[in-house]
Amino acid sequence: MTEIFGVPIQALFGQLMLGLVNGSFYAMLSLGLAVIFGLLGVVNFAHGALYMIGAYVAWFVMDRWNVGYWWALLIGPLAVGALGVVIERLLLKRLYKLDPLYGLLLTFGLALIFQGVFLQYYGSSGQSYSAPEQLSGATNLGFMILPNYRGWVVGVSLVVCLGTWFLIERTQLGALLRAGTENPTLVQAFGVNVPLMVTLTYAAGAALAGLAGVLAAPVIQVTPLMGSNLIIVVFAVVVIGGMGSIIGSIVTGLVLGLLEGLTRVFYPEASNIVVFVIMAVVLMIRPAGLFGKEK
């Protein structure tokens, strides 16, 4: 078998693909964080918990009502988005005039609550959820065997990310959103219902996290802790990319996933921490992040 730097080429591409899958989740989650932060000024610590809930919704509807994956792709984001509406209307709304740190603390508390409730009911062991038949199996690409589901995850995430980018940067609605980020009072004066826009933005960010959760359910074990481990890496991704740019979060997420995959091949012990090391290096060289602007 062909080898590169002493690593079988199949294993290398396999890990790179896995890295790309993880990168897709980083991209979707950091995108949601960036959208929410842009309009609400809140760093949503509960984002990991919302992702976890998305995965549990998929598992739950399958387990209880035998509702399959394709419906879960719709139900998961809707359920998590609805939860987002409740969170924003009930709690976050009260904090907008305060230091943004309070938003972080509030959502941290929410993350503890969600995680605790799921731990209480489902324990820390994982639930398995299998991919639908249409996406099981694998395709031989010649240089590697590609499990179909992984290819699907990367594809969907790319479409969703680019779609979000298009929506925000190229449409009328996106223009309103961006204007709301700059000057909410003025946008309100033009007759736009800004509070509703804020609620829906948070719900949309939450729904993105929920969708990522449903997509992740067949590739990882569904556990109450799956979100909290991920959210910290995503924070590092956000710091590296800078939260100012949508394309920035997508590219940074995917590239860091790939780098993590490479590390897993060549120096597995460091694969858990490589993102954090890169973050430290980036901060030393470009404190505002790769795509951020120094204020």
Next chain:
Amino acid sequence: MNWLGTGTDRTGKLAWIVVLAILVLAPFLGIYPLFIAQALCFAIFAIAFNLLLGYTGLLSFGHAAFFGGAAYVTAWLVHAQHWTPELALVAGVLAAAAAGLVVGLIAIRRQGIYFAMITLALAQMLFFFFLQAPFTGGEDGIQGIERGRLFGVLSLESDLALYFFVLVIFVAVFLFALRVVHSPYGQVLKAIRENEPRAVSLGYNVDRYKLLAFVISAALAGLGGALKTLVLHLATLQDVRWEQSGEVILMTLLGGLGTFAGPVVGAFIVVGLQNYLSDRAGAWTGVIIGVIFVLCVVAFRKGIVGELLAWQKRRKAS
């Protein structure tokens, strides 16, 4: 009641002496000394955290790394290298200070929420280091640590001796924090908290001040963690997890941010609550802590001591 907030003035000093007298007598009044000792360790941790958030305005979301990291260093030195407890404590504190210097240097390059996210990420990196490092015992942690003899002479094995040892250190930390906050250095920190650009324009090297505050805070957090290993005979991954970083934030917030009594009150309440809930509530403990967190942020931002102070102020005014 101003003493609760500033820790000074005459009635205040008297009140603190009363509190100290209660703490000295507590073990003889039937209160389990290890419980108070444990709460005092967390109080040291919360005081350290409050120095940073309450007086400098920096929210570190990774303080567990210093608390738990120092715990590991001290535990390993006492357990595997048979150092005497005081030397191991000093080594633990120095390790925490060194880690604080590195994390601080990286994190102060950004402000506000970015600072919080960076400290969280770096602390998670240290968590993985402790998870994989050979000397920490992985998921089991370091258990069965003997407390040894202070200076090779005084045995700390009796709970009462250990309690007074912890109490002495707590009082020293408290007085030290008081000194720092009321020193000219502490005034500059407050100026940075209130208006950083203004402090810069007045000619202060803001980054140096922030970094020193971060190192002091990390070192004191380490002292709390290192003491805790002696109290509970163990150092585990629990101490370096992000949940632990959140807990110290909760203690400070619940007690009262930027007040002197606040972190101590908060630490006693949270530790007491956890001890009470641990056999009764299981995983609900995390939920209850989360609910208190949310309530604090939404409706109770001044914390217990802060509300007391505000209430007294209103009464004086009317």
